[in-house]
Amino acid sequence: MEMKLKIDGKDQKVSAQILQGTLWVHHNGRTFTLDVAQGRKSRKKGGAAGSSDQVLAPMPGKVTKVLVAKDTPIKMGQAVLVMEAMKMEYTLKADVDGIVEAINCIVGEQVALGKVLVKITEAK
Amino acid sequence: MKNFKRIAIANRGEVAVRIIKACEEMGLETILLHSEADINSRAYRMATKTVCIGPAPSAESYLNIEANINGALAGGADAVHPGFGFLSENADFAVACEKAGLTFIGPSAESIRLLGDKVQCKELAKKAGLPLVPGYQGENQNVDFLIEQAKKIGFPVIVKAAAGGGGRGMKLLKDESEARELIESAQREAQSAFGSPVVFLEKYLDRAKHIEFQIFGDSVGNVVHFFDRECSVQRRHQKIIEEATSPSLSEDLRRRMGEAACAIAVAGKYKGAGTVEFLLQDGEFYLLEVNTRLQVEHPVTEEVMGIDLVKMQILTAQDNYLHDLKAVRVPSGHSIECRIYAENPYLGGVPSTGLLGFAHWPEGPGRRYEYGFDAGDTITPYYDPMIAKVIVWDTDRSKAIQKMVRVLKDSVVFGVHTNIPYLLEILTHKEFVFGKMTTRFIETYFADPIKEVELSETDKKVAAEALLQLRGRSSAATNELSPWGSYWRGV
Numbered sequence: 175m176e177m178k179l180k181i182d183g184k185d186q187k188v189s190a191q192i193l194q195g196t197l198w199v200h201h202n203g204r205t206f207t208l209d210v211a212q213g214r215k216s217r218k219k220g221g222a223a224g225s226s227d228q229v230l231a232p233m234p235g236k237v238t239k240v241l242v243a244k245d246t247p248i249k250m251g252q253a254v255l256v257m258e259a260m261k262m263e264y265t266l267k268a269d270v271d272g273i274v275e276a277i278n279c280i281v282g283e284q285v286a287l288g289k290v291l292v293k294i295t296e297a298k
Numbered sequence: 299m300k301n302f303k304r305i306a307i308a309n310r311g312e313v314a315v316r317i318i319k320a321c322e323e324m325g326l327e328t329i330l331l332h333s334e335a336d337i338n339s340r341a342y343r344m345a346t347k348t349v350c351i352g353p354a355p356s357a358e359s360y361l362n363i364e365a366n367i368n369g370a371l372a373g374g375a376d377a378v379h380p381g382f383g384f385l386s387e388n389a390d391f392a393v394a395c396e397k398a399g400l401t402f403i404g405p406s407a408e409s410i411r412l413l414g415d416k417v418q419c420k421e422l423a424k425k426a427g428l429p430l431v432p433g434y435q436g437e438n439q440n441v442d443f444l445i446e447q448a449k450k451i452g453f454p455v456i457v458k459a460a461a462g463g464g465g466r467g468m469k470l471l472k473d474e475s476e477a478r479e480l481i482e483s484a485q486r487e488a489q490s491a492f493g494s495p496v497v498f499l500e501k502y503l504d505r506a507k508h509i510e511f512q513i514f515g516d517s518v519g520n521v522v523h524f525f526d527r528e529c530s531v532q533r534r535h536q537k538i539i540e541e542a543t544s545p546s547l548s549e550d551l552r553r554r555m556g557e558a559a560c561a562i563a564v565a566g567k568y569k570g571a572g573t574v575e576f577l578l579q580d581g582e583f584y585l586l587e588v589n590t591r592l593q594v595e596h597p598v599t600e601e602v603m604g605i606d607l608v609k610m611q612i613l614t615a616q617d618n619y620l621h622d623l624k625a626v627r628v629p630s631g632h633s634i635e636c637r638i639y640a641e642n643p644y645l646g647g648v649p650s651t652g653l654l655g656f657a658h659w660p661e662g663p664g665r666r667y668e669y670g671f672d673a674g675d676t677i678t679p680y681y682d683p684m685i686a687k688v689i690v691w692d693t694d695r696s697k698a699i700q701k702m703v704r705v706l707k708d709s710v711v712f713g714v715h716t717n718i719p720y721l722l723e724i725l726t727h728k729e730f731v732f733g734k735m736t737t738r739f740i741e742t743y744f745a746d747p748i749k750e751v752e753l754s755e756t757d758k759k760v761a762a763e764a765l766l767q768l769r770g771r772s773s774a775a776t777n778e779l780s781p782w783g784s785y786w787r788g789v
Contacts, residue, residue, distance in 0.1 A: 190764035203707030
């Protein structure tokens with residue numbers, strides 16, 4: 175909703191709304207969000223910066239191709255699987271060298287944001 | 299001449315709303331043919347009637363010819379408007395409509411086959427004397443063979459879906475190493491988006507501008523053009539910002555390209571709205587493709603020409619639209635469109651889905667908004683991420699850019715992230731401001747996700763105060779449940 179706030183004596187035009195534990199604010203030509211969930215551990219948003227021995231789903235979507243097999247060696251930058259969301263294909267790649275420890279999805283599966291799709295045992 | 303009473307819309311989102319508005323102005327009823335996922339959308343609420351044609355995945359609903367025809371017949375439609383995307387360039391759908399006694403609002407199935415299929419279109423263009431980009435457009439779809447052809451053409455080479463457009467099934471091969479993976483991926487995307495895995499190859503022009511002409515064939519086959527649009531700002535071959543007219547054409551070039559656009563439309567016996575796309579590099583232009591449908595960016599042409607292309611399409615389909623061939627058509631001022639995508643610009647544009655919260659589009663002179671969802675609707679992961687289009691008009695290009703910047707800054711979308719911060723950076727980039735951008739503009743200057751600006755002290759105070767206000771309001775609402783509520787009420 176739109177509101178006028180007095181901050182340090184100056185009037186500020188602001189739009190703000192709480193949606194599912196996230197505060198959305200539009201102020202001074204830009205929109206930003208803050209996690210304000212009460213009594214819950216804050217959920218990590220997005221998936222782009224997952225830990226490197228895992229391949230996470232960066233968005234909700236469908237797995238269209240799995241390009242590696244369990245217990246096989248894998249190289250950093252190697253394509254691991256292909257996802258489709260909003261009609262575009264995204265190729266997910268491995269962040270580390272290692273061995274594929276587990277594949278937690280199948281072709282055709284609709285996966286949620288942040289799901290661990292492939293786990294890799296990092297080469298020492 | 300035909301007189302329609304009811305038009306079925308085989309589409310969704312903002313374009314469905316656009317068609318409904320045109321129909322309303324013409325006194326026509328509308329039937330929205332929608333999937334189960336689109337019950338919470340503006341088009342669903344605005345249409346006179348709605349018919350559910352299938353589940354969320356587009357292959358089972360929006361791309362299902364039989365379901366669309368049955369829906370249109372069940373709703374008592376006289377005609378079907380396919381919008382853009384989905385079945386809009388599908389000749390079989392046009393044939394199925396006519397067979398069922400429904401008028402397909404668009405060119406004939408024959409024109410769609412001649413011009414819409416990119417391979418056939420190039421054959422026709424050769425005959426009509428239009429310049430073409432070197433490439434391979436044959437039937438052989440063997441991946442090894444295609445790699446050989448790509449080597450012959452010389453890298454970089456682009457792979458495209460023969461049956462579609464809009465960036466789907468399109469991949470850039472920089473060298474041989476990734477060729478196999480990318481060609482196979484393009485074939486899969488083409489299959490899933492257009493129902494045909496056929497792709498073709500083309501030499502990639504590395505400093506070209508994307509210029510297109512809006513053509514229109516009237517009821518008796520006169521073809522004129524309504525000038526040009528420039529859509530060089532593209533990411534992964536998907537347009538982001540479009541404008542009319544192009545800042546890059548000399549009068550001579552504009553005249554020659556316009557004539558070429560009309561020539562191929564005439565050769566394809568074109569009726570209704572269509573777009574002839576060109577690449578322009580070093581003063582030479584090449585035919586890219588013909589889109590046998592209304593274009594996403596049609597509003598910028600409408601703004602500078604003062605026309606309504608959707609109404610013209612419907613009148614043409616009724617055999618009731620003739621061009622005034624004596625009229626001098628002159629574009630006025632400048633118009634820009636920004637596509638608003640539901641994506642996170644700080645994470646490289648990964649799709650953002652979910653419940654749409656508060657949304658505000660600041661109205662004013664020369665501002666136009668095309669959107670398909672209101673607060674409380676859900677942005678689902680099943681379809682294209684474009685949730686809205688913002689269009690501005692002003693007397694010249696720099697004023698139009700200024701207006702767009704202001705309008706985007708004042709536009710509010712809560713609940714899903716949008717590319718607005720990304721658009722703002724593009725609009726203020728020197729190369730865009732000077733009108734010098736090429737189709738490689740985005741990959742050259744915006745390859746990495748944009749950086750999120752740190753919150754200022756004021757921003758933080760604003761957020762804290764806003765949170766207090768919002769929580770205060772909600773606790774006031776629950777006051778009645780507290781023991782004090784009844785006490786105070788009694789005072």
